[in-house]
Amino acid sequence: MTGIMVRTEDLDVSYGDTRVLQAVSLAVAGGSFIGILGPNGCGKTTLLRALSRIIDPAAGTVMVDGRDIGTYSIRGLATIMGAVPQETAVTFDFTVEEIVQMGRHPYLGRLSSMGEEDYAICRHAMEITNTAYLAGRLITEISGGERQRVLIARALAQRPRVLLLDEPTSHLDISHQIEILSIIRGLVPEVTVIGVFHDINLAAYFCDTIILMERARIAAVGTPAAVITDKNIREIFGVEMIVRTHPITGRPYAVPRYEPGPVAGHPLRVHVVCGGGTGAETLYALRSAGHEVTAGVLSANDSDCTAAEGLGIRVIREPPFAPISSRSLEEYAAVLQASDAVVVTGMPVGPGNIDNLRTLGDHAGLLVFLLSPGGTDPADHDYTGGEATAILDALLKNGAVRVGSVSELLDRLAARRADRP
Numbered sequence: 358m359t360g361i362m363v364r365t366e367d368l369d370v371s372y373g374d375t376r377v378l379q380a381v382s383l384a385v386a387g388g389s390f391i392g393i394l395g396p397n398g399c400g401k402t403t404l405l406r407a408l409s410r411i412i413d414p415a416a417g418t419v420m421v422d423g424r425d426i427g428t429y430s431i432r433g434l435a436t437i438m439g440a441v442p443q444e445t446a447v448t449f450d451f452t453v454e455e456i457v458q459m460g461r462h463p464y465l466g467r468l469s470s471m472g473e474e475d476y477a478i479c480r481h482a483m484e485i486t487n488t489a490y491l492a493g494r495l496i497t498e499i500s501g502g503e504r505q506r507v508l509i510a511r512a513l514a515q516r517p518r519v520l521l522l523d524e525p526t527s528h529l530d531i532s533h534q535i536e537i538l539s540i541i542r543g544l545v546p547e548v549t550v551i552g553v554f555h556d557i558n559l560a561a562y563f564c565d566t567i568i569l570m571e572r573a574r575i576a577a578v579g580t581p582a583a584v585i586t587d588k589n590i591r592e593i594f595g596v597e598m599i600v601r602t603h604p605i606t607g608r609p610y611a612v613p614r615y616e617p618g619p620v621a622g623h624p625l626r627v628h629v630v631c632g633g634g635t636g637a638e639t640l641y642a643l644r645s646a647g648h649e650v651t652a653g654v655l656s657a658n659d660s661d662c663t664a665a666e667g668l669g670i671r672v673i674r675e676p677p678f679a680p681i682s683s684r685s686l687e688e689y690a691a692v693l694q695a696s697d698a699v700v701v702t703g704m705p706v707g708p709g710n711i712d713n714l715r716t717l718g719d720h721a722g723l724l725v726f727l728l729s730p731g732g733t734d735p736a737d738h739d740y741t742g743g744e745a746t747a748i749l750d751a752l753l754k755n756g757a758v759r760v761g762s763v764s765e766l767l768d769r770l771a772a773r774r775a776d777r778p
């Protein structure tokens with residue numbers, strides 16, 4: 358058995374005179390996990406309420422399993438649809454076990470009481486949500502995260518074929534977030550799951566389809582990769598995020614990009630010689646501090662190249678696996694000439710990129726910083742038979758400065774900047 362399909366057509370919902378959903382049409386395939394994302398107040402909870410018939414639409418229809426939701430009896434709807442609300446405060450002094458058993462009410466006749474199967478279903482719901490140990494506790498005397506798991510257990514006790522979740526992990530610590538979402542993910546495809554999320558990365562990881570809402574309407578629907586893009590996030594949330602494909606999960610993930618504040622004094626032109634992921638933190642910090650940053654020469658498949666380009670930093674780059682060309686070396690030499698400072702991170706130096714250091718060694722008089730965070734040294738990764746180490750030693754003799762952390766580097770550059778007219 359698979360979860361059932363949910364559709365809306367031209368759904369309008371209002372609170373009083375205020376239209377909160379406008380012409381919302383969506384089709385949720387049976388047996389999939391849908392994540393709804395969108396800014397505060399855009400109508401996500403209202404959409405869930407309309408899907409579960411807590412509020413009636415002003416216009417349009419909600420179809421559940423091909424039937425207008427209005428044609429279900431309350432009890433009939435409760436045997437196919439479970440909902441976990443956003444507000445988990447419960448004011449009555451029921452025990453956790455009693456709360457979970459309420460999930461069986463739609464199945465019981467007016468005078469009939471719970472049977473062995475009902476108890477077994479409740480026990481199972483409590484086991485998989487890790488709430489069995491709370492059975493005898495009062496719902497009013499447990500933590501917000503525990504209560505959230507109990508309400509999920511109650512919804513599971515309904516044995517729903519559609520599960521609606523409003524921010525199901527908002528009160529949960531990271532281990533319970535992953536545990537609960539893995540459990541919910543495991544319900545698919547027997548259950549159709551529709552959840553409101555604020556955490557873009559959790560939604561991207563767990564959901565099959567993302568619905569991105571903006572005020573009162575749907576802005577985009579599709580796979581996480583199609584919907585979670587820096588452009589969509591900028592347009593809908595008004596923030597800059599760096600969106601990449603996660604190297605292990607293959608799903609998109611997003612991290613905030615902090616734009617540099619106003620620069621105090623005159624920004625410096627800083628060139629970063631890096632590679633193999635050793636430069637990303639430095640590039641980000643220099644850019645955020647307002648310096649004019651360049652990087653290279655880097656291979657296009659180096660993660661530092663991806664990082665620099667993601668930050669809008671000019672990179673002197675070569676195609677993947679190609680040796681450094683004389684054209685790039687000329688460009689690099691010209692950039693060095695125009696730079697106020699050069700930073701060499703603890704990159705691996707091999708035959709493919711020794712030219713970066715040779716060219717740097719040829720430019721006497723540059724202000725060079727060798728970044729050796731945590732005791733790692735650019736020379737620790739010398740795969741050139743000692744040539745790279747010899748060049749770095751010569752640079753140190755000629756006044757290059759060894760710095761132990763990115764913040765020390767920033768301090769030294771800030772002092773330098775303050776000295777300038």
Ligand SMILES: Nc1ncnc2c1ncn2[C@@H]1O[C@H](COP(=O)(O)OP(=O)(O)OP(=O)(O)O)[C@@H](O)[C@H]1O
Binds near residue numbers: 403
């Ligand atoms: N009971 C209500 N009466 C009047 N207005 C309401 C009511 N509930 C919500 N609203 C308003 O409707 C709009 C949509 O609210 P809704 O709760 O659906 O948004 P949301 O996207 O779930 O927000 P959040 O991310 O903050 O939970 C908001 O402007 C909100 O102020």
